Amino acid sequence: MLTAEDKKLIQQVWGKMGGAEEEVGAETLWRMFTAYPPTKTYFPHFDLSQGSDQIRGHGKKVVAALGTAIKNIDNLSQALSELSNLHAYNLRVDPPRFALQLLAQCLQVALAVRLGKEYTPEMHSAVDKFMSAVAAVLAEKYR
């Protein structure tokens, strides 16, 4: 699935965020809540107003988890095992096959907004494949 070239490109993209991971995470979530209001149903306990501390905090968590996944890209199943359990048994978010597509789309938009022309088709493709791989692992234990 993920070629050596893909892996290189993903590292590159992540590198280009240059410390702004938290912002990218928060923006991704905010875009998701704005464009896909049903996703808010999973956060009734959050202050979902723009710029809220909870959105920032959670965005940071999500991006950190993706960062960990990237560092362990050759063993996603193991690296994301606990998150996989969490999503399947506790959070029970609509299977990541579907829900993660929305998050992935918004992450892509957030990256494209930041990187502009630098967000090449090859990077776009690599990130898309990576997010699919993450979604597949997160969905592993659903049933």
Add this chain to the structure above:
Amino acid sequence: MVHWSAEEKQLIASVWGKVSVEECGAEALARLLIVYPWTQRFFDNFGNLSSPTAIIGNPKVRAHGKKVLTSFGEAIKNLDNLKGTYSKLSELHCDKLHVDPENFRLLGDILIIVLAAHFGKDFTPACQATWQKLVGVVAHALAHKYH
């Protein structure tokens, strides 16, 4: 019928006004063929699609991308009658082209990423939300005559 608020119409018009239909159309189609290579199945007669560079430089891809986005412009002019506007095109995609409507969703999402890269921060979350809604209803209208 889909309802569009004044704000949504504004967000659509303001983005569309600054879009180069030729450039964005070509880029969106190229990215579709690159990111989701199986979509190349519809373009056997387009010649060289063997690499991202080949796809981006392919004149047939550029021309067809422009065609597709020009048609999108028609949708924008007829927001209150998308199903009617796309009735014939829907039949065409079903009966002659045999395109799975899922592909419309993929292209729509890619178009949004292209716009985001183009407009940067100006492509605000509110903008994205409106455009996600737009590509969604366009995809729905294109799928409407399938049988």
